[in-house]
Amino acid sequence: MxxxxxxxxxxxxxxxxxxxxxxxxxxxxxxxxxxxxxxxxxxxxxxxxxxxxxxxxxxxxxxxxxxxxxxxxxxxxYPEPPIFGRTPEEAGVIMRVICEYQSYAEEPLMKIVRAFFFRQHAGRRDELAAAMHAVASEARSIEARLSKSDWIVGESFSAADIVIFPGIQVLLRALAKPEAEELSSRFLPLEVNYPAIAAWIARVERLPGYERTYPPHWRADAGGAHRAG
Ligand SMILES: N[C@@H](CCC(=O)N[C@@H](CS)C(=O)NCC(=O)O)C(=O)O
The missing domain is CATH 3.40.30.10 (Glutaredoxin)
Known part of the structure; x- marks a missing residue:
C-alpha cells in the first residue's frame, strides 16, 4: 500500500x-x-x-x-536499503552527525534562509554575519568528512546526507538572492571554498528519483512569495 x-x-x-x-x-x-x-x-x-x-x-x-x-x-x-547504517557503530555516528547538525548548524542556517526567503534581512547585517560565521564553521567539518568519503558517514548514502542535504540546498538558494550578495561572499563560491560539498551535491543529484524530490516551484518560477523560498 x-x-x-x-x-x-x-x-x-x-x-x-x-x-x-x-x-x-x-x-x-x-x-x-x-x-x-x-x-x-x-x-x-x-x-x-x-x-x-x-x-x-x-x-x-x-x-x-x-x-x-x-x-x-x-x-x-522498510530496512532495505538502510539509512541508519548496518551496524550499531555506524548508526551511532550517523545519529551523532545529525545531532551535531541540529545542535550547531541548523538554527543559524535557517535564520539566514528565513531572512532572505521572507525578506526580513534589512537591518540585521551583524546578526546574519554571525549566523554565516557559525554555518561556515560547521560546513568546514562536513567538508572534512566529505574529503575522505563520498557520503557524510561511511560508504553509503545515509540519514546524515538526507538530513543535511536539503538544508544546504535551501541555504544556497537563499544566498543566491541578490540581497544576500554581501553575505554570500563569505561562503561562496562553493566549488572553491567547499569543493567536497559541491561534489557531494552533484552526487546526490545523480541518485535515482532525485528529480521527483526537487521543489517544484524552484523549477517553475523565480520563487513565489507564498511558498518557502
Ligand atoms: N521539526 C519539524 C519542522 C517542520 C517545519 O517547520 N515545517 C515547516 C515547513 S519547512 C512548516 O510546516 N511550517 C508551517 C508553519 O509553521 O505554519 C520537522 O523536522 O519536520
Whole structure:
C-alpha cells in the first residue's frame, strides 16, 4: 500500500522525507500542500499533526510527523536499503552527525534562509554575519568528512546526507538572492571554498528519483512569495 506524504515545496524538512522514500524505492502518494492557501492548517492536516506543520506521513492507519522521526520509522519498517547504517557503530555516528547538525548548524542556517526567503534581512547585517560565521564553521567539518568519503558517514548514502542535504540546498538558494550578495561572499563560491560539498551535491543529484524530490516551484518560477523560498 502506498504511503501518503503531506509536504510543501521548498520545505527542507519535507525534502528529507521524499529523499528517503525515493532512496528506499517505496511507493507513495504525494499530497503537495500550498502554504499560501494555508492548506497545512486545514482541519484534515491538523487532525494528523496538531502543529499544522509538514512533513507528515500516513502509512495505513499509522501517522508520523517530524522529519527525523519519519526517517527513523521508515528505516525500521522498510530496512532495505538502510539509512541508519548496518551496524550499531555506524548508526551511532550517523545519529551523532545529525545531532551535531541540529545542535550547531541548523538554527543559524535557517535564520539566514528565513531572512532572505521572507525578506526580513534589512537591518540585521551583524546578526546574519554571525549566523554565516557559525554555518561556515560547521560546513568546514562536513567538508572534512566529505574529503575522505563520498557520503557524510561511511560508504553509503545515509540519514546524515538526507538530513543535511536539503538544508544546504535551501541555504544556497537563499544566498543566491541578490540581497544576500554581501553575505554570500563569505561562503561562496562553493566549488572553491567547499569543493567536497559541491561534489557531494552533484552526487546526490545523480541518485535515482532525485528529480521527483526537487521543489517544484524552484523549477517553475523565480520563487513565489507564498511558498518557502
Ligand atoms: N521539526 C519539524 C519542522 C517542520 C517545519 O517547520 N515545517 C515547516 C515547513 S519547512 C512548516 O510546516 N511550517 C508551517 C508553519 O509553521 O505554519 C520537522 O523536522 O519536520
Amino acid at each position: 502506498a504511503i501518503d506524504v503531506y509536504w510543501g515545496s521548498g520545505s527542507a524538512y519535507s525534502w528529507r522525507v521524499l529523499l528517503a522514500l525515493e532512496y528506499k524505492r517505496l511507493p507513495y502518494r504525494s499530497h503537495l500542500l500550498q502554504f499560501s492557501k494555508q492548506e497545512h492548517k486545514s482541519p484534515q492536516i491538523l487532525a494528523l499533526n496538531f502543529r499544522g506543520r509538514v512533513p507528515i506521513i500516513k502509512d495505513g492507519d499509522y501517522v508520523c510527523f517530524e522529519s527525523l522521526a519519519i526517517l527513523y520509522y521508515l528505516d525500521l519498517k
